[in-house]
Amino acid sequence: MADIDSDFVRALSGKVGGVSIVERYGKKFARLLPAIYHDAQSEEQLHQRGKLQAVIALYQRVKDSPLPLVWRTAAIGLPRSGYNLFVKRNIHAFRGDGFVSDYSQLHFSEGTLQQAENLKLKSTPDNNFTLCWTCNPETASSSHTDRLILILVEEDATFFPHVIETPACRADDSFTFRLPDGVSLPSHLYCFFSNKDFHQFSNDKYFQL
Template sequence: MARVSSVFRLKGRVGNIVFCERGGKLYMRALPSVVRNPKTAKQEAVRSKFRVAVEFYQRVKESPIGRIWNESAKGIAVNGYALHMKLNVKAFKEDGKIRDFSQIHFTAGKRQCVYDLVGKMDEEGQVVLCWDGDSDEEEPEMDDRLGVIVIYGNREFMPMVVEGVEARRCDGGASFRVDREAGVKVHLYCFFVSDKGMEYSNSQYICL
């Protein structure tokens, strides 16, 4: 951008030259003669996945998951939307579906994940989770509360927080109920949150 010295206070565009004023000084700059926006198959696929990720966020931003994303984003991203896009775009397919459920993340943070997390579900939809609850972690983190988000395989864009989960890290396990439909996979995203709800662990994935 070049500075202009003139008695005429030009502003705006003349041909491919733009005149503007900053701090009381007049400047000019040339516009590019060609704006490149190649639409290769790869670039179109990336844009499509981005749009799918945005749609996923729009579906849940007013739900409790939107609040969880916003709280989890503190110190990591500008807001919950930015955190979601940073973590999850690659998990979607350009055709509007989820490519890899294990690559979806609902929380991120410095609280510790748990070790040896496993789960099982009976025919009635009763889920039992187990993890290593030994007190190797710092004592305050042992009181972290368990949170669980579920995605059903036939409702990919309808994640929801599982109600009625009452467990802490120190318990080493939890039991709760989800909907059970024959042949439909249940994708669980487990995370721990500090007692005041200010800090989160990364979410951990289980498929049942």
């Protein structure tokens, strides 16, 4: 796709002859259109469509949570939206039939905030789970007031992430929780930190419960 640097062509939009004029991020681009369109129906193409549909459905299920803000922030300065970045990071976690093939490949946060050091998960006899970490020293990319956020995903056909904004902060060094009502094992945990103003985020870390 070619960047347009012509006053005349920049005034155009849509399809002109065999060329499509599109605008992205304030710039116009031209690309050739195929002479004949063939619907993609090969096994590999159908597989990719299934994966794409699955990750789009996942985004729709979290779009009313704080997570879209996380991805919009992660996409700042990139030539794509937060939505497109979310799709790019998560599409490889799915199979063509729409089910997750590898839960460790799912990601719910990405950012420059420092992740907690030595982050570990322990289970307790009373069916609780405890996250423990070493509080990072104050740096430009972390603070003792950073808040812990959890995402829980139950391993079943009704894929629905539970977003939990915990009261724990980085200085606490640990947080104990129970599975929400209606969520059973096996489940999958993703945890990350946000700053107190919720405009900086760390990469997430995965645990299997």
